Amino acid sequence: MSAREEVLARLRAARDAGAPREAPAPVPRTYRRTGAHAPGSPAVLDLLTERVEDYRARVLRVATDGEVAAAVARCLAEAGSQRLVVPADLPAPWRAGFGGRSVLEDSALAPASVEQLDGVDTVVTASAVAVAETGTVVLAAGAPGQGRRALSLVPDHHVCVVRGEGVVASVPEGLARLDPGAPLTFVSGPSATSDIELDRVEGVHGPRRLDVVLVG
Amino acid sequence: MSTTDLGMPAVRDDSRDTGLPTHSPAGQGHLRGTTSFPRAARTELADTQLRRNLGKATGIIRAKRAGVVAELEDWEDLRLAGSAIKADVMARLPELLEQLEENVTARGGTVHWARDAEEANRIVTELVRATGADEVVKVKSMATQETGLNEALEAAGIAAWETDLAELIVQLGHDTPSHILVPAIHRNRSEIREIFLREMPDVDPALSDDPRALAMAARAHLRRKFLSARVAVSGANFAVADTGTLAVVESEGNGRMCLTLPRTLITLMGVEKLVPTWSDLEVFLQLLPRSSTGERMNPYTSTWTGVTPGDGPQEFHLVLLDNGRSAVLADPDGRAALHCIRCSACLNVCPVYERVGGHAYGSVYPGPIGAVLTPMLTGISGADDPNASLPYASSLCGACFDACPVRIDIPNLLVQQRAASVESHTRPTAQDLAMKAAAVAMTSAGRFRAAEKGLGLGRLLAGREGRITSLPWPASVVASHWTGARDVPAPPAETARQWWERTGGGA
Numbered sequence: 001m002s003a004r005e006e007v008l009a010r011l012r013a014a015r016d017a018g019a020p021r022e023a024p025a026p027v028p029r030t031y032r033r034t035g036a037h038a039p040g041s042p043a044v045l046d047l048l049t050e051r052v053e054d055y056r057a058r059v060l061r062v063a064t065d066g067e068v069a070a071a072v073a074r075c076l077a078e079a080g081s082q083r084l085v086v087p088a089d090l091p092a093p094w095r096a097g098f099g100g101r102s103v104l105e106d107s108a109l110a111p112a113s114v115e116q117l118d119g120v121d122t123v124v125t126a127s128a129v130a131v132a133e134t135g136t137v138v139l140a141a142g143a144p145g146q147g148r149r150a151l152s153l154v155p156d157h158h159v160c161v162v163r164g165e166g167v168v169a170s171v172p173e174g175l176a177r178l179d180p181g182a183p184l185t186f187v188s189g190p191s192a193t194s195d196i197e198l199d200r201v202e203g204v205h206g207p208r209r210l211d212v213v214l215v216g
Numbered sequence: 217m218s219t220t221d222l223g224m225p226a227v228r229d230d231s232r233d234t235g236l237p238t239h240s241p242a243g244q245g246h247l248r249g250t251t252s253f254p255r256a257a258r259t260e261l262a263d264t265q266l267r268r269n270l271g272k273a274t275g276i277i278r279a280k281r282a283g284v285v286a287e288l289e290d291w292e293d294l295r296l297a298g299s300a301i302k303a304d305v306m307a308r309l310p311e312l313l314e315q316l317e318e319n320v321t322a323r324g325g326t327v328h329w330a331r332d333a334e335e336a337n338r339i340v341t342e343l344v345r346a347t348g349a350d351e352v353v354k355v356k357s358m359a360t361q362e363t364g365l366n367e368a369l370e371a372a373g374i375a376a377w378e379t380d381l382a383e384l385i386v387q388l389g390h391d392t393p394s395h396i397l398v399p400a401i402h403r404n405r406s407e408i409r410e411i412f413l414r415e416m417p418d419v420d421p422a423l424s425d426d427p428r429a430l431a432m433a434a435r436a437h438l439r440r441k442f443l444s445a446r447v448a449v450s451g452a453n454f455a456v457a458d459t460g461t462l463a464v465v466e467s468e469g470n471g472r473m474c475l476t477l478p479r480t481l482i483t484l485m486g487v488e489k490l491v492p493t494w495s496d497l498e499v500f501l502q503l504l505p506r507s508s509t510g511e512r513m514n515p516y517t518s519t520w521t522g523v524t525p526g527d528g529p530q531e532f533h534l535v536l537l538d539n540g541r542s543a544v545l546a547d548p549d550g551r552a553a554l555h556c557i558r559c560s561a562c563l564n565v566c567p568v569y570e571r572v573g574g575h576a577y578g579s580v581y582p583g584p585i586g587a588v589l590t591p592m593l594t595g596i597s598g599a600d601d602p603n604a605s606l607p608y609a610s611s612l613c614g615a616c617f618d619a620c621p622v623r624i625d626i627p628n629l630l631v632q633q634r635a636a637s638v639e640s641h642t643r644p645t646a647q648d649l650a651m652k653a654a655a656v657a658m659t660s661a662g663r664f665r666a667a668e669k670g671l672g673l674g675r676l677l678a679g680r681e682g683r684i685t686s687l688p689w690p691a692s693v694v695a696s697h698w699t700g701a702r703d704v705p706a707p708p709a710e711t712a713r714q715w716w717e718r719t720g721g722g723a
């Protein structure tokens with residue numbers, strides 16, 4: 001027998017031998033599947049801000065898409081960034097704040113090498129969804145402005161633009177909006193570890209600095 | 217060949233192909249120590265530094281967990297859903313695995329099946345060899361610890377680099393893990409500093425013991441490895457049957473490095489890690505981070521489905537591991553142990569774990585869940601099997617059930633495993649018989665706590681000395697005198713659980 005057939009045969013026998021006396025009840029979905037605040041509402045944006053800041057990431061609030069460039073410029077200036085990488089399809093208006101900095105364009109067809117990514121200071125991306133209750137921003141690889149996974153991983157500083165309409169209150173609402181067909185990265189604050197005496201310390205292998213520009 | 221009668225169709229102890237549920241074969245991987253729990257515990261208890269480190273760390277994590285759990289008004293609903301989803305997975309495990317295989321394959325991944333630890337190690341080793349690489353980067357994985365993959369790779373001339381900070385501390389310290397989530401929980405900052413100074417070739421000799429400085433040293437040490445690695449080996453927290461999606465939950469970004477940068481990714485996963493649908497993750501992505509690190513969400517969760525052209529590894533292998541899980545599944549009550557999502561909350565609230573640490577359990581799965589899961593995976597071969605004593609590594613106080621995000625009734629399972637342990641001896645002692653009677657009473661009376669009060673079980677287990685009932689070994693298993701090594705008096709007027717709640721465990 002192949003390992004596959006043997007393992008499946010064992011599991012079939014075990015499933016029947018160990019079947020509970022009563023048929024399992026249907027899964028009770030009594031937990032909250034929508035949060036207290038409507039997607040994109042002022043309250044949900046406030047909650048996201050509070051929760052992201054709780055991870056010691058920074059949130060810059062702007063009212064309109066037109067103000068994103070100025071907020072990005074501020075993040076870059078404060079981090080002292082000189083070299084940037086962006087997904088090639090990052091919206092053009094957001095780039096107005098890049099100034100004279102060198103900008104590496106990345107796409108699946110013309111990918112930057114790992115060494116090139118290691119040589120940049122900051123990556124600027126969009127995001128797919130944000131979950132306010134947990135302070136989480138989700139990037140969908142290949143979706144507009146979100147780039148390959150390596151982009152938001154190797155540089156030490158990540159500036160992530162979140163549009164208000166993409167902000168939901170709860171985890172179930174967030175997952176419902178996501179397509180698992182593309183690789184997803186859920187980011188809740190900067191890289192951190194709790195491995196030394198179970199105390200959280202920010203900054204290990206992923207970006208040590210996370211700035212969220214929240215529009216709306 | 218031997219078989220164990222658990223009141224069900226035979227569960228086998230050898231690896232011949234019979235299509236019957238089979239224990240993890242003896243002598244493979246890291247599911248069995250060399251010493252019985254009481255003997256090992258006595259050694260660990262003598263280590264006051266260890267007790268201090270553990271007491272501090274588990275105290276911090278208990279407080280953090282309580283805070284973020286209290287924040288969710290629907291926490292109990294999430295636990296009920298989590299438990300029911302896992303029960304459903306167990307009822308349909310073979311079908312869901314085939315569905316997972318089909319979806320992973322359709323997206324360009326390759327699925328392999330492993331009967332036991334040695335087979336899993338062989339598959340992974342051959343896959344690495346085929347790439348021509350002589351080293352791999354690894355993201356923390358209980359399954360690869362269980363199979364002893366690192367040693368197998370090393371024997372084949374392949375270096376395995378652990379990249380999780382705690383795993384790195386364990387690896388550099390030539391040590392073994394002592395906690396599911398934080399394998400180096402037994403080490404404090406100054407011990408970690410010493411290990412780094414000794415083992416990292418280009419570390420700054422002025423390195424301080426500030427956790428931030430230690431984390432930066434690890435970053436510098438591993439960065440080159442990440443950027444140049446060609447092959448990564450990972451575990452998985454969840455696999456979604458209906459989409460073929462795998463999920464890894466982590467904090468540091470080392471997981472993302474391993475899952476993203478190398479050309480080849482090999483994931484080893486126990487067959488029980490499934491959830492049926494993508495939306496089921498909405499339950500577990502709430503339960504797991506709050507229960508494990510006590511955070512609303514862990515810093516990074518990565519999900520991927522097969523291979524994505526132009527992004528991340530272009531070769532993906534998924535190895536599905538039995539290694540005793542079929543034997544656990546064959547037990548109608550015991551199969552709930554497979555619901556475990558390895559959050560480690562039960563370790564952090566356990567008064568026994570807090571005192572002896574993870575090494576005393578001998579298995580890679582320590583603490584309350586380890587004390588039941590380990591002997592269920594391996595079977596108990598007799599009174600001298602070190603795993604025979606594991607079900608006694610508990611005070612049955614019930615704190616583990618309350619903490620468990622998927623409501624595994626660990627106290628009840630412990631009692632059943634005690635009965636199984638007793639059955640494995642040829643000549644039962646008086647204590648064995650008392651345990652067996654208690655097990656029967658408790659199983660039929662339903663929830664343990666009710667039984668505990670109704671039967672005055674605490675006093676029954678306390679025995680003549682009037683000591684607390686925590687660790688009532690069958691005399692035939694006990695080689696040492698636990699009560700002589702510890703100093704907790706039996707509280708006459710309250711149960712162990714009430715005592716723990718009132719005092720937080722004393723010490």
Ligand code: SF4
Pocket residue numbers: 507555556557558559560561562563585616619620621622623624
């Ligand atoms: S048994 Fe429950 S509490 Fe313990 S590690 Fe598993 S899921 Fe967590």
